[in-house]
Amino acid sequence: MRDGRVRQHHRTLRLLGSLLLVTMGVSVTGAAPAAQASPTPLDRVIPAPASAAPGGSPYQITRGTHIRVDDSRETRRIGEYLARILRPSTGYRLPVTAQGSGGIRLRLAAGPFGAEGYRLDSGRKGVTITAAEPAGLFHGVQTLRQLLPAAVEEDSVRPGPWLVAGGTVTDTPRYGWRGAMLDVSRHFFTVDQVKRYVDQLALYKINKLHLHLSDDQGWRIAVDSWPRLATHGGSTEVGGGPGGFYTKADYKEIVRYAASRYLEVVPEIDMPGHTNAALASYADLNCDGVAPPLYTGTEVGFSSLCVGKEVTYDFVEDVIRELAALTPGRYLHIGGDEAHSTSHADYVRFMDRVQPIVAKYGKTVVGWHQLTGATPSRGALAQYWGLDGTSAEEKAQVVKAAQNGTGLILSPADRVYLDMKYTKETPLGLSWAGYVEVRRSYDWDPGAYLPGVPGGAVKGVEAPMWSETLEDSGDIEFMAFPRLPGVAELGWSSAVSHDWERYKGRLAAQGERWGALGVEWYRSPQVPWGSGGR
Numbered sequence: 001m002r003d004g005r006v007r008q009h010h011r012t013l014r015l016l017g018s019l020l021l022v023t024m025g026v027s028v029t030g031a032a033p034a035a036q037a038s039p040t041p042l043d044r045v046i047p048a049p050a051s052a053a054p055g056g057s058p059y060q061i062t063r064g065t066h067i068r069v070d071d072s073r074e075t076r077r078i079g080e081y082l083a084r085i086l087r088p089s090t091g092y093r094l095p096v097t098a099q100g101s102g103g104i105r106l107r108l109a110a111g112p113f114g115a116e117g118y119r120l121d122s123g124r125k126g127v128t129i130t131a132a133e134p135a136g137l138f139h140g141v142q143t144l145r146q147l148l149p150a151a152v153e154e155d156s157v158r159p160g161p162w163l164v165a166g167g168t169v170t171d172t173p174r175y176g177w178r179g180a181m182l183d184v185s186r187h188f189f190t191v192d193q194v195k196r197y198v199d200q201l202a203l204y205k206i207n208k209l210h211l212h213l214s215d216d217q218g219w220r221i222a223v224d225s226w227p228r229l230a231t232h233g234g235s236t237e238v239g240g241g242p243g244g245f246y247t248k249a250d251y252k253e254i255v256r257y258a259a260s261r262y263l264e265v266v267p268e269i270d271m272p273g274h275t276n277a278a279l280a281s282y283a284d285l286n287c288d289g290v291a292p293p294l295y296t297g298t299e300v301g302f303s304s305l306c307v308g309k310e311v312t313y314d315f316v317e318d319v320i321r322e323l324a325a326l327t328p329g330r331y332l333h334i335g336g337d338e339a340h341s342t343s344h345a346d347y348v349r350f351m352d353r354v355q356p357i358v359a360k361y362g363k364t365v366v367g368w369h370q371l372t373g374a375t376p377s378r379g380a381l382a383q384y385w386g387l388d389g390t391s392a393e394e395k396a397q398v399v400k401a402a403q404n405g406t407g408l409i410l411s412p413a414d415r416v417y418l419d420m421k422y423t424k425e426t427p428l429g430l431s432w433a434g435y436v437e438v439r440r441s442y443d444w445d446p447g448a449y450l451p452g453v454p455g456g457a458v459k460g461v462e463a464p465m466w467s468e469t470l471e472d473s474g475d476i477e478f479m480a481f482p483r484l485p486g487v488a489e490l491g492w493s494s495a496v497s498h499d500w501e502r503y504k505g506r507l508a509a510q511g512e513r514w515g516a517l518g519v520e521w522y523r524s525p526q527v528p529w530g531s532g533g534r
């Protein structure tokens with residue numbers, strides 16, 4: 001599907017784009033005063049906070065600032081995380097300590113914050129972030145980061161001043177599920193590449209990392225009872241590259257790192273379709289007993305586990321047991337999309353057998369919304385990935401399931417599929433769901449998206465990043481930025497704060513931060529970059 005030369009050309013274009021930006025950045029900086037004239041207003045944060053009440057003097061981080069934490073280990077860890085972000089650019093020591101007064105204070109206390117909310121109070125003497133749970137403190141720290149000048153993200157000393165506007169931010173999310181999916185099957189991404197993405201997700205308060213661990217082109221997680229899944233099934237990828245897989249230690253490291261950024265890992269093993277890598281690894285799993293070759297193309301819908309064979313369920317149970325044991329999170333995603341090579345009756349039979357296995361190992365089922373064509377188990381979540389053009393019949397089936405208690409995660413492909421091209425000119429990505437520019441991605445309401453769905457059935461939103469055309473961190477970033485922050489805002493901020501005109505100004509201000517972080521991004525003409533949107 002890819003021509004090396006075309007790709008090289010695209011990479012060059014992207015590089016030129018970035019160079020242009022740097023040049024423009026230099027001239028803008030050259031014209032502007034070195035110091036930030038006034039601190040960032042409290043509501044210029046993404047996702048938009050629930051309430052921001054400006055007032056009083058700003059706080060200035062200085063050489064003498066301490067990060068004060070209470071006794072809990074987690075609070076201290078969050079304090080250290082903040083210090084690691086602030087030290088290189090400020091050049092200050094910023095000790096994390098339980099003593100003293102003033103400065104930056106992280107504090108756990110009972111209050112109306114919920115599991116992820118927080119309050120940030122800023123004034124002349126200090127900034128205090130208060131939350132009921134560590135996750136709330138962590139999200140509050142992301143707000144504090146965005147209130148500081150973008151240069152705070154640089155890895156060498158900058159002049160400052162490091163001002164935080166005075167006032168109070170009180171904040172709590174609209175939805176509990178604010179996800180990002182990474183397809184590590186079509187192209188494999190290393191542990192470090194996944195961590196880099198996790199850090200970017202954390203900045204926007206994303207709290208679920210869905211890993212698409214298996215597909216036709218690659219099986220990416222070691223399974224002791226079926227070792228060839230990883231060693232053979234993981235040995236290539238789209239385009240024929242070497243692929244790869246996570247050892248159990250690698251996977252645990254991803255889970256640990258994600259948890260340290262308050263993201264819960266949701267592992268997906270896609271079945272009964274999208275299983276060529278498994279079928280190629282074990283002949284026995286095939287109805288005809290013959291293993292197909294490994295697959296490095298990008299077609300979908302041609303593979304199926306053998307629903308009538310008992311060994312299929314031994315296999316599924318072994319995989320689910322081992323994966324559940326590695327996963328502290330509540331969910332296990334079983335795919336279920338595009339099972340075009342499985343008859344409807346077989347699909348229903350398969351899901352009837354497999355969902356109880358997930359429950360047996362203590363996990364809650366998540367499936368792509370085709371699962372609603374079978375019988376979703378109690379408490380299951382369906383991930384909707386339709387688009388405007390999806391048939392009324394298919395939408396009705398999802399709505400009916402939601403009315404009957406199935407929770408929904410919304411990932412409409414023509415809105416939040418981060419692998420869709422922005423325009424026909426953008427080099428990377430697919431376009432089967434259309435072109436998805438920044439405004440289109442942001443401008444919809446998850447609460448009103450599927451008429452007839454009871455409000456409580458919508459659990460949140462998720463932005464999938466399929467990797468047929470994506471090979472490295474730069475590719476991922478170019479597709480995620482600037483769309484991902486919009487999806488994060490749809491998941492976090494209330495519908496009343498939704499306003500494209502204001503949002504695009506806040507988004508514009510993020511460009512400088514991505515520059516400082518070394519993150520690649522698409523300079524969408526829909527966003528007033530450079531002006532800072534002010």
Ligand code: NGO
Nearest residue numbers: 300337338368385419430466
């Ligand atoms: C579809 C398909 C994936 C593709 C993706 C590309 C779902 C749920 N199944 O989404 O296999 O990679 O589109 O955009």
